Amino acid sequence: MFRNAPHDAGKTVALTFDADMTADQGGRAAAGEHFDNPGLIAALRTLKVPATVFMTGRWAEEYPDQARSIGRDPLFEVANHSYSHYAFTGDCYGLPTVPEDRMRADVERAYTAFRKAGVPNAMPYFRFPGGCYDRRALRAVSGTGVTAVQWDVVSGDAFATDADAVAQQVLQGVKPGSVVVMHCTRSAAPTTEQVVRTVVPELRRQGYRFAKVSELIGTTSTRR
Numbered sequence: 001m002f003r004n005a006p007h008d009a010g011k012t013v014a015l016t017f018d019a020d021m022t023a024d025q026g027g028r029a030a031a032g033e034h035f036d037n038p039g040l041i042a043a044l045r046t047l048k049v050p051a052t053v054f055m056t057g058r059w060a061e062e063y064p065d066q067a068r069s070i071g072r073d074p075l076f077e078v079a080n081h082s083y084s085h086y087a088f089t090g091d092c093y094g095l096p097t098v099p100e101d102r103m104r105a106d107v108e109r110a111y112t113a114f115r116k117a118g119v120p121n122a123m124p125y126f127r128f129p130g131g132c133y134d135r136r137a138l139r140a141v142s143g144t145g146v147t148a149v150q151w152d153v154v155s156g157d158a159f160a161t162d163a164d165a166v167a168q169q170v171l172q173g174v175k176p177g178s179v180v181v182m183h184c185t186r187s188a189a190p191t192t193e194q195v196v197r198t199v200v201p202e203l204r205r206q207g208y209r210f211a212k213v214s215e216l217i218g219t220t221s222t223r224r
């Protein structure tokens, strides 16, 4: 389990974006709901902010061109947020639940969806849907060889309507080595692009550098 780099390891911060889409939301996407956020990805490119996208397999199926474009851009890395975005524990924000004997397959099915979309090198990092896990879930996914990745800063962008409030929460929470959780899903997190346009210049002004999760994990593994 990885949450953040040591807070004394230098002024580096990882912005992470969960590309949520639940396996049963295909009908809503067909009806015009936007689970993607091209404006956010464009903003990250314009601002040259490296980022880790925790993508669900279902999202990659719905938006294969965007998944491939993110996956082939060295600015980004794609990591695993399950195929279905169903919960790996009971009682997790009302999400449907993956049975224990299907957990491993759900993780692997996401990698299959990434490959099919043309994402070349998805990372062996896994974020539990809703961030909900227990010992049983950790044991089930560890068989796939992934490292579970949580966060130490909740942006609060999910269902937020006030971009300034979310930006303030991020700026107050970030410490050296932090991992910030945000979302790459317009319908459920409509302010995220604006939040990024606010917090990135401010954090840089404070001396922070942006990194992908893989870089922070590297920092941790080499610390004395």
Ligand SMILES: [Zn+2]
Binding pocket: 018, 019, 020, 081, 085, 128, 129, 130
């Ligand atoms: Zn999620």
